[in-house]
Amino acid sequence: MRTSGVSELATHPLPARRSQIVAWAAWDWGSAAFNAVMTTFVFTVYLASESFGGEDRASTVLGAALGIAGLVIALLAPVTGQRSDAGGRRKLWLGVNTGVVAALTGACFFVYPRPELLVLGAALIAAGSVFSEFAGVNYNAMLEQIATPKTVGKVSGFGWAAGYLGGIVALLLVLVLFVQPAFDWFGASTEEALNIRLVAVFSMAWIVVFSLPVLFAVPEVPRRPAARLGILASYGLLWRRIRAIWATSPHTIYFLAASAVFRDGLAAVFTFGGVIAAGTFGFTLSQVIFFAIFGNVVAAAGAVLGGVLDDRVGPKRVIVGSLVGLLVASGAILVLGNGTYSVGGMQWTGAHTFWVFGLFLTLFVGPAQSSSRAYLARLAPDGEAGELFGLYATTGRAVSFLAPTLFSLSITLAIPLVAEGQAQRWGIAGIMAVLLAGLLVLLPVKPPARISAAVVPET
Template structure:
């Protein structure tokens, strides 16, 4: 099927079609990298006593990730811009995904020895960089496979597939490698072979579920016949930002507000397990079980929120979700026992999914045709620019509370730091005009 700029692949078809499935399948596969490698399993292995002092290992990992974050902030917008102009959006998804898979597989060679610490940290940081590179153009495809009337459902479906993919990948890792239910050579703990095999599993999972996008989604057309030299890319990007300031400040204000509340959303998952273990006494197994159940709830929330998005608009979904998050977060803060964390923690997961999906669909409705990659690049960059905010307020709230409360109770107050970020994001979002709805 041949498409022209601004024409959706699904203009006359049902929204849940082969293009939607192929697009969302990439998110399903990507979840193994995010959930298994970067969040729950491999980074825990890398910061364990197997690599020496755990505090030093955590410091090395955070330094490597910080450098990766700077690379993302500097490079992502121009990579999206250049892909838009050249009409090579899918090509760069494929290239960056293949590089991501190779880096992930290379983690197999991170042996449990302090001399491999920096090697492992650099690989993790590189994964985060190329994941973001691929993700920018992946998000930009959203406008190719949806209409203004279906973009909310499609975005929510993609987020939901990502959550479900992460759930299944985590479960397979848990029962196949970490706590195997069947004794097999890949589950051997000698030289941490089981955890190193997790890297190969994640690489294969990512590649396998990326293939439908590679073969089904057509390449986007070029937005311009004139190529941009690499040396001129930042100049063109700055010019485009200034043009947006003059012509569409609403879009720029949304990028800023979403950066703040998305940092709060990320912090919920980043520190959720820490709070569960440190404040409510969850064991590692209980944390993983909660993570799996929480991802199920988040997936359901993302899909249902996508339908509400197309009915009421994305701003209503984001505002409602942020209010729900503030209420649920307060519930976690005041809960004296683990049962309260289960109730209000799962409620947090329910509202995280719709807020994430609606934020993406909100931007897709505002983007001028032909600039999807560039502006989703700015979307990623603005998020990185304030990514320190929630961790800093989380740590600051704990530091303030430490001399004022009983021993072991200060961590609970970190929740208030996260809630402050969410509240600030909500206040910044309220004055912004909603995108116009289209049938």
């Protein structure tokens, strides 16, 4: 039986060296090559092209593959975190999982533009997302090794900012080297989609190079004396710990539920932002890319600022303030739409509306994400952060259908009620509903400093 549930943040009060924090954040910078380049803006767009049978078929296959990946993550993430904690192998499994992500990313080079290779491409992306999430569980758990109770918010914000900025730099390099090459070289060839397939090789190298520093700079967690457990026994231990947390620290469970909901809303802001920019506000592809770049810069700045505030006023206040800001900004976009207004003698267009309030949205996304991670790090009992962040991943996956479903439902309901071409922006109402629900569930949750950790039986 555990006799102490004190957070590892409290048992490691000395600040980490700055080099360790930078090395830790470099992993976030590197992971952006998979998250931004491969799964968001470049490779999945390639898979959805006519070369693979068209958008409808590709979307169906990709959706099914990623759905299966989400189920695998939900089932396995907590146990993989638990076992890396107990075995003193948190850094080892971060390296292993990251290496698998890099290998799967590089293998996408062999996905030639042929319909019969669509399943291979979708499978590689889906498997990469599974191992990326497993790596992220161990990476997030490392936060307690390099931060103190006084700096955890700032360090978490720094990591999120590095991820945003890494995505920008990687995308810009992909743009000028492969997609719209600034000079002629063999990698610019479009024959057999060589330029796009080389993006996979570039992304693999990006992941490897920037994931190495954390593996050398941050020490491994000590091995905990505990019985060796099989997979089924690990699930039994997980269930006992969840019951113990519910009995002694139910607000930890409340926070996991609240964060799962509002994090789904945060993800939807980026997922559907470009769609709304193009469909409702008439942005061209280049304008969407420019907005994405500016949006990531603003989100990074917001994450840093939110991290500083987190350490001063606490993570809950930062998250609540960010969610309120998101609701106000998204409400303004919904109400103003693509209309033209006269403001102080100047014409205010739909483009102005989306640029101004869209950037406000990205400003608040960063702090909400960063403080959510810092919040959980403050709750994690000593030596159990990996398992708790595994639960964090699982709860997030469990409700990941909410925002997309309500986005689509809101548009469907609006179609017969508004003018033709005006229904899409009402999808924002669905995203707002998810953010509001997360906020309402979060409000009664006690801040971390007021929560006592659970005493959990080991066997």
